Amino acid sequence: MTNEIRVLIVDDDFRVSGIHRDLVAARPGFTALPPVRDAASARIAIRDMRPDLLLLDVYLPDGDGIEIGREAGIDRFVLSAADDVATIRRALTSGALHYLVKPFDPRALQDRLDRYARFRNLLSTGSATQETIDRAVSVLHGGAVPAPARAGTQQVILDALAAGEASSVEIAERVGVSRATAQRHLAELAARGAIDVTLQYGSAGRPEHRYRLS
Incomplete structure (x- = not known):
């Protein structure tokens, strides 16, 4: 099982940061760290809490969120009321993966987190292959996700399993194929000995097949 993605929110408005924290905490696979409100606190939190993803406002009381992200070298989204092209371009060219203009529909952030x-x-x-x-x-x-060739699909599945054990449903979601396609390729990989299959029994219903690299 993969580790949860640790997210640090940097925003000087405690009400906004609280909303974003709750949105992050509600997404499966994510952990929302305590938000911070200024550049100095952000640097300390990044050093001590080691987040995987930053959600950064641009304008902070003592600094610039885009520069905080550039310094940290961590994956980041910029969430800001600034809608001028110069700021947007500066954020994206500095390495921000997404830029959302506040206020935005909560579903926009949920979609980008997923x-x-x-x-x-x-x-x-x-x-990784090309x-x-x-x-x-x-x-x-x-x-649009490119449709992989047969051999390519199996390599992508093996790459996805490198992140940890998974079910056919989880693999289908990671790779972007149907569950039936994922099951077919998983069966072929298991028959070749490239992956191992175990059964996980829950409290009710049929056992679930779990797959991992051999």
Whole structure:
């Protein structure tokens, strides 16, 4: 099982940061760290709490959120009321993965968090094929996900399993294929000995097949 994604929110408005914290905490696979309200606190929190993802406002009482993100070198979204093109371009060219103009529909952040989780799963460990890279970028930005060839599909599934044990449903979501397609390829990989299959019994119903790299 993969570790939860730790998210630090940096916003000087405690009401806004509280709303964003609750949105993050509600997403499966995410942990919302205590929000901070200024650049100095952000630097300390980044050092001590080691977040995986930053949600940064641009204008802070003692600094600039875009520069905080650049210094940290951590994956980040910029959430700001600033809608001028110069600021947006500066944020994106500095490495921000997304830019949301406040106020925004909560579903916009939820959608980007979910796509970010899939992006991380695809590019989690080791090396990646060009096909995996292309799929990860498409997933992150909501574009059409390229349909992989048969051999390519199985390699992408193996890459996804590098992030940890999963069910066929979880693999289908990570890779962007149907459950039936994922099950077919998982069965072939298991028959070749490339992956191991175990049964997980719940409190009721049929046992679930779990897959992991051999």
